Amino acid sequence: MTEAHEDQWTAPAANAALDATVRVPGSKSITNRAYVLSALASAPIRVRVPLDSRDTRLMLSALATLGARSEQTADGFLVHPLDAAGVRGDEVTVTMGNAGTVARFTPALASLGNIPVRFDGDEAIRRRPIGPLLTALRRVGARIDDEGRGAPPFTVHGDGGLRGGKVDLDSSASSQFLSALLLAGPSFDQGVTVRLVGDAPPSEPHIAMTLDMLRRFGATVERDGSEFHVSPSKLSCPEYVVEPDLSTAAPFAAAAVVTGGTVRVQGWPKHTTQPGDWLRSLLPALGAKVTLDDSGLAVTGGPAIPGVELDLHEVGELTPVIAAMLCFAEGPSLISGVAHLRGHETDRLTALATELSGLGAGVTETADGLRITPAPLHGGVFHTYDDHRLVMAAAVLGLRVPDVRVENPGTVGKTFPGFTSTWAGLVG
Numbered sequence: 001m002t003e004a005h006e007d008q009w010t011a012p013a014a015n016a017a018l019d020a021t022v023r024v025p026g027s028k029s030i031t032n033r034a035y036v037l038s039a040l041a042s043a044p045i046r047v048r049v050p051l052d053s054r055d056t057r058l059m060l061s062a063l064a065t066l067g068a069r070s071e072q073t074a075d076g077f078l079v080h081p082l083d084a085a086g087v088r089g090d091e092v093t094v095t096m097g098n099a100g101t102v103a104r105f106t107p108a109l110a111s112l113g114n115i116p117v118r119f120d121g122d123e124a125i126r127r128r129p130i131g132p133l134l135t136a137l138r139r140v141g142a143r144i145d146d147e148g149r150g151a152p153p154f155t156v157h158g159d160g161g162l163r164g165g166k167v168d169l170d171s172s173a174s175s176q177f178l179s180a181l182l183l184a185g186p187s188f189d190q191g192v193t194v195r196l197v198g199d200a201p202p203s204e205p206h207i208a209m210t211l212d213m214l215r216r217f218g219a220t221v222e223r224d225g226s227e228f229h230v231s232p233s234k235l236s237c238p239e240y241v242v243e244p245d246l247s248t249a250a251p252f253a254a255a256a257v258v259t260g261g262t263v264r265v266q267g268w269p270k271h272t273t274q275p276g277d278w279l280r281s282l283l284p285a286l287g288a289k290v291t292l293d294d295s296g297l298a299v300t301g302g303p304a305i306p307g308v309e310l311d312l313h314e315v316g317e318l319t320p321v322i323a324a325m326l327c328f329a330e331g332p333s334l335i336s337g338v339a340h341l342r343g344h345e346t347d348r349l350t351a352l353a354t355e356l357s358g359l360g361a362g363v364t365e366t367a368d369g370l371r372i373t374p375a376p377l378h379g380g381v382f383h384t385y386d387d388h389r390l391v392m393a394a395a396v397l398g399l400r401v402p403d404v405r406v407e408n409p410g411t412v413g414k415t416f417p418g419f420t421s422t423w424a425g426l427v428g
Contacts, residue, residue: 008381009409009420011398012427017261017301020426024249024265026051026242027274028415029209032059032101033183034240037217038079039068039109040187046239048076054414055099062094062106066113076242084113084158096121096152098345098386098414103152104133104176108184111142113158120153124386127151129343132170133177139167140181140192164188164232172199173343178228179210185230186219196226202340204314209273216240243269246276248416249297250321251392253279255426256299257288258328258399263426268297275315282310282318286325305329312369313337319370320393323352326372327361328400339368345414346385355382355390359401379403388414395423 031050036059038045050056060070060077068082094110094117096102103125110117131150138144141163146154164185171177178194178201185192201207211228214221217240220231244267256263269277270292280297283290287302307329312319316338326333341348349365356363359380362373382394384407391412398404412419 007408009406011395011404011406012424013402014255014259014261014399014427016259018255018259018426019262021264021266022252022422022426023267024244024252025053025416027245028053028055029101029206029274030213030242031056032105033179033210033213034242035059035063035070035077035079036105036109036183037213037235037237038240039063039066039082040184041081041217041235041237043236044078044080045237046073046076046078048239048241050076050242051245051415053417054097055101058095058097058099058102059106062096062102063109065092065094066106066109066117082109082112084160087113087115089115091116091118091155093118093120096125098122098124100125100128100174100176100344103128103130104174104180105183107134107144107154107156108137108142108162108180110156111137111158111162112160112187114160116155116157118153118155122386124345125152129173132173133180136167136169136177136181136194140164140188162188164190164192166193166195168195168197170198171196171201173340175201175203175206177201178207182210182214182221182228182230186214186233186235188232191230191232193227193229202313202316202338203275205273205275205278212273243272243274245415246272246274246279247317248276250276250279250318251396251423252426253283253297253299254321254325254396255399257283257286257301257305257325258396260301260303262298262300264296264298266296268292275317278315278318282322307331307333309334309336311337316341317389320348320352320389321396323356323363323370323372324393324396327356327363327374327377327397329372329374331374333372334366334369335372336366336369345387345389348387348389351383351385351387351390352393355394358382359397359404377401379405381405381407383407384409384411386411388412388416391419399427
């Protein structure tokens with residue numbers, strides 16, 4: 001049985017190897033990119049089977065504030081192009097919550113309007129990096145007032161458009177900085193040419209996702225190593241169908257591994273740019289058997305989980321669930337390449353080290369990751385720091401550790417509002 005309270009959820013334990021089939025909701029990353037590109041298009045676009053969660057609702061609300069209204073349909077939303085003339089008032093406010101895609105993807109769109117737009121959100125969003133993006137936007141013509149903070153709250157003063165052109169960008173803290181400029185690039189007078197400086201951005205798959213979606217919406221995109229160019233163009237795409245969120249599928253795949261059972265994830269695409277698809281190559285290294293066919297992905301756990309060394313720089317969002325899995329490994333493991341996780345919803349490295357160690361595991365931070373030494377685990381409260389991925393990690397632990405009490409499970413609504421009930425059904 002699983003107990004659910006407003007501020008705490010006891011993750012259900014699995015008494016036997018699982019044998020279950022699940023379907024996860026649409027990808028948040030794809031959904032919010034599709035909404036932004038639809039708002040920049042020349043005609044309304046139907047976005048089908050998108051994720052419906054706090055972050056995606058915040059994106060639709062932000063776009064509506066900027067002049068791109070949307071209508072709910074039977075299987076998604078019809079998003080209308082930006083109409084700056086329809087925005088009234090001396091100033092409007094975009095409420096970002098703790099949604100990184102809203103904070104990074106919409107300020108450029110505010111420059112296309114004609115009135116000041118204030119951006120603010122939860123306390124956590126004020127700690128997430130955005131300064132390099134604001135600097136780059138200024139260099140292509142935006143007027144932004146952040147009182148030198150390089151963080152929210154800030155105000156974008158709309159001048160009816162952006163010049164665009166060439167700009168250097170340090171996107172090492174988040175690939176979303178680069179994606180933000182590229183997604184808005186077709187609407188700039190000169191398009192945009194972005195030359196990356198500094199360390200390589202994390203999550204190359206998310207960059208590939210942005211480029212792929214721009215092309216599918218009709219943009220002309222070129223890449224030459226660390227330089228990207230998007231030409232000015234009119235976007236169009238009669239409808240866009242959102243793929244299932246493969247990163248949200250990670251805990252379900254992990255459930256098969258830690259229980260030695262089988263879990264089938266319906267609708268897993270055969271070809272995708274999503275970072276979560278990396279699980280197909282990772283899970284066999286953890287002793288699992290993985291099969292992909294027309295119905296989806298089937299994962300069957302092996303008799304044991306070996307200790308491993310993993311560089312997760314390109315797929316950092318999988319770190320919480322993978323770290324939870326490795327607490328059950330036969331030997332020590334090392335996760336590296338994920339220093340950028342300190343700037344996500346919370347400092348994920350510190351949070352994971354604290355909470356996993358608090359339940360008995362030997363987890364320590366390194367400069368860019370985690371060192372995990374398995375040890376006997378026990379129940380207790382697992383704090384989630386308003387981070388949806390930590391709820392998912394705790395759920396994986398709870399499969400084999402009775403009485404894992406997950407603080408604030410509702411925060412998982414950021415990407416999967418029905419997660420706890422779906423998880424209980426998986427185990428039940």
